[in-house]
Amino acid sequence: MNSRLRQDEIVRSLRRAGTSTVAELAIQVGASRRTVLRDIAALRDEGFVIDAEPGRGGGLSLDPHSVQTTARLSVSEVFALLISVASMRAAGNLPFSSLADSGLAKIEKALPSDKIRDLRQFLDCLYVGPLAPQVDISDMGEMDPALLPVFEPAFLQRLHLRFDYRDAKGTQSRRHVEPQAMLILPPLWYLVAWDPSREGFRHFRMDRIGRPELVPGSTFRRRHVPFDDGVRRVRFA
Amino acid sequence: MNSRLRQDEIVRSLRRAGTSTVAELAIQVGASRRTVLRDIAALRDEGFVIDAEPGRGGGLSLDPHSVQTTARLSVSEVFALLISVASMRAAGNLPFSSLADSGLAKIEKALPSDKIRDLRQFLDCLYVGPLAPQVDISDMGEMDPALLPVFEPAFLQRLHLRFDYRDAKGTQSRRHVEPQAMLILPPLWYLVAWDPSREGFRHFRMDRIGRPELVPGSTFRRRHVPFDDGVRRVRFA
């Protein structure tokens, strides 16, 4: 078995099992304990976050947000991605555009050095004009990329969410809501959520949300989200 | 020397030299003829298109557009890229968005299957509103992704370009120009070029350009491109 394939297998096993011991992994991938430990070290080098509890009852566990994926892209595809992200950025300071940038930076770094030079030289000839955002972005704050790991499980497992919110007038409050949808009206993002205490839907600007936390064990049902502001909206596909 | 590094070196050599023999490559990368042949076979397996002319005066040549790159991306980065591309698409039918999609499809395919399910489920909660394009796109044609391989060398080597052009009134003409810049005013792209016969700059909508061809051996100098329409423009970085 190729060492690369074995490492992928280890990642899959850890994701499935949640937590596992080195000895178990060794049996599953058909390699020795020593080799699995070497592979774990290699995966950590590549950015996978693998926690280890020593001692009786311990084991390994993988942070699912550190899972990485490899893909082989043609130069044209890289170029197209660069254009998309740059054009988005021209619309303003968008949430997650810095994350997209870091992804692209990794992709670029993997290109042969002379191809990067070509690409850069080509990009020098490009000028991107602005997209017109639907809203005034003069008071737009930066959205924290760290919100993503909190919001994703909220949507996937339908968990209640608590967070601080600062409204347009600047008043602070602590909210407790059922997240139902995300509405992206570039460059602004809104959390569309049902507020049980107010028995109604509320929109929250993502950049005004602070200190979000999941409320464990508090599932709710999906509701039909009303959009009543007349804006044409594209379902994300 | 690592076999991966050696293969990269071979790709670089082939890109530099245009065409080369196995014996030459062997000397350049400091390996034997046999090993270079093995590496060539490996590169072909990975999707690199390497033509071989047997016989006296023959040699190897690499199709530069088959150059691919692998990058390891975190799931969050993939997510951010998906958002960027989808938001762009919400602005209309953009040139190259299909290329970006195909790149993303590859990336998604490389994700562990359960992670894809998560991601898809999360995306189901997202609604993307439209960006407002600066121009009327009612008569917008599709831009041919195959144009890219022609335009890239035109900019990199500063070669004259010939193409058919259909102007706003529908009149066809064959143009011969010096490409100076690309202006992206989403969702439209313009080629900004110096027209020697008219001694002036002209803007060409990319989706109205047909049958472009390079004029070999016809270099020109870069000119200062005037932008006189008062639109804020972002230099691509």
Place this chain on the structure above:
DNA sequence: CACAATGGTGCCAGTTTTTGGCACCATTGG
């Protein structure tokens, strides 16, 4: 045609890298 230059394949021995086993250490819970 003969020949030289080129890509390509099969084989095998030498070299390098990877792997597995072992001993051992640190930590943790019983």
Place this chain on the structure above:
DNA sequence: CCAATGGTGCCAAAAACTGGCACCATTGTG
């Protein structure tokens, strides 16, 4: 103290890679 766990260093065995060689097919040139 003991058993179970992650982690490291070392070394020999196993596997993979490499280089040399013989050889084949194709192509252009004398």
